[in-house]
Amino acid sequence: MPLKTQTPEEPSLNLTPMIDVVFLLIIFFLVGARFTKNADEQQFDVNLPTAAPLQTLSRQPDPLIISVQRTGQLSLGQTPVTAQELYSRLVAAKQAYAEQTVIIRGDGDGSYQAVIDVMSLCHKAQIRRFSLAFQPADSPQGTTP
Numbered sequence: 001m002p003l004k005t006q007t008p009e010e011p012s013l014n015l016t017p018m019i020d021v022v023f024l025l026i027i028f029f030l031v032g033a034r035f036t037k038n039a040d041e042q043q044f045d046v047n048l049p050t051a052a053p054l055q056t057l058s059r060q061p062d063p064l065i066i067s068v069q070r071t072g073q074l075s076l077g078q079t080p081v082t083a084q085e086l087y088s089r090l091v092a093a094k095q096a097y098a099e100q101t102v103i104i105r106g107d108g109d110g111s112y113q114a115v116i117d118v119m120s121l122c123h124k125a126q127i128r129r130f131s132l133a134f135q136p137a138d139s140p141q142g143t144t145p
Helices: 015-032 041-042 083-094 112-124
Strands: 064-068 072-075 079-081 101-106 129-130
Touching: 064 083, 064 112, 079 083, 079 129, 083 112, 101 112, 112 129
Parallel strands: 064 101, 101 129
Antiparallel strands: 064 072, 072 079
């Protein structure tokens, strides 16, 4: 029987896969953990101070588009409105942003008086920046400037 003269190699333990699994478990539990408010914050009844709502300073709001149909029916955007509803919305828009602009789109075959009435409502709501939409004569029908 042959004798072994060499000592057997000690098996080495590779820790890299185990460390990878531990890090993956840590990430899994961090992502799956539910973060809630601290219980100490909910324990006391505290009345927080109030502040005025913030208004944007740099971005101007989109202009309000008022359409006057041939029959005199008014619509703000896509919503049909009465003259009184339009006036209240114009006042609210003016209070929200002082430089609110309005675009009035009147039907070419409609009554001019209905367009003047909308301009009068803008004036009463103290909106000074309004314009009348039109289509240039050389542009094809169905496009807007």
